[in-house]
Amino acid sequence: MxxxxxxxxxxxxxxxxxxxxxxxxxxxxxxxxxxxxxxxxxxxxxxxxxxxxxxxxxxxxxxxxxxxxxxxxxxxxxxxxxxxxxxxxxxxxxxxxxxxxxxVLFQKNNHVEAQIFIDTCYGGEKGDRKSTSGYFALVGGNLVTWKSKKQKVVTLSSDEAEF
Structure with missing residues (x-):
């Protein structure tokens, strides 16, 4: 339910x-x-x-x-x-x-644990070589927010893109 x-x-x-x-x-x-x-x-x-x-x-x-x-x-x-x-x-x-x-389904769960997952696509855009970063957050196992955004500058490493 x-x-x-x-x-x-x-x-x-x-x-x-x-x-x-x-x-x-x-x-x-x-x-x-x-x-x-x-x-x-x-x-x-x-x-x-x-x-x-x-x-x-x-x-x-x-x-x-x-x-x-x-x-x-x-x-x-x-x-x-x-x-x-x-x-x-x-x-x-x-x-x-x-x-x-x-x-999107929001269910009652027996916990309110918050989880956040983050990832970056290093230099993935062919036109400008800018990285794309994204995240999503769960509270109690339910998706509450998500975002994907192209970074403003070209990064020189995957570590820099994720930072």
Whole structure:
């Protein structure tokens, strides 16, 4: 027993709004090991459409930690979206189609132990070589906060990235 926060109706309405109700679901929100960066010669995507869709994905990420990192990745290209960025957004949407009933469950447990897990991807961005750090925190076994953020400077070692 517990509280389950789900935005299934929002996702289904979103799919209908963008004409993807009948799309084929994807197993993962992003292609494994896919690196997104700005290619100057790549085909430009519709910036207004990109910003509207990514904005809705940002809203969904508040109750869908499984897409939070990937939405953060595609949101880095809001001002210069290319077609391969839009393709990554469509992939996230296709993943949501297959997992529309997902969300966050808060359960009563017999403890209130706090746990925090942290990781860093050292120099993982092809375009600027900046590291991405992330964390999530559990209280009583329930997810209470999470974050993924690109660091502001280029680090020279994995130790420096994690610090």
């Amino acid at each position: 517990g509280i389950f926060i789900c935005q299934k109706k929002y996702i289904l309405d979103f799919l209908a709004e963008i004409g993807m109700v009948d799309c084929k679901p994807a197993d993962t929100p992003m292609i494994p090991n896919q690196r997104l960066y700005i290619e100057d010669k790549a085909k430009v995507a519709d910036q207004g459409q990109y910003q509207r869709i990514v904005g809705k994905l940002i809203y969904l990420a508040h109750t869908r930690p499984d897409i939070a990192h990937f939405v953060g990745v595609v949101s880095q290209f809001m001002h210069q979206p290319r077609q391969h960025h839009m393709d990554a957004v469509w992939r996230i949407i296709r993943y949501l189609k297959g997992t529309a009933g997902g969300g």
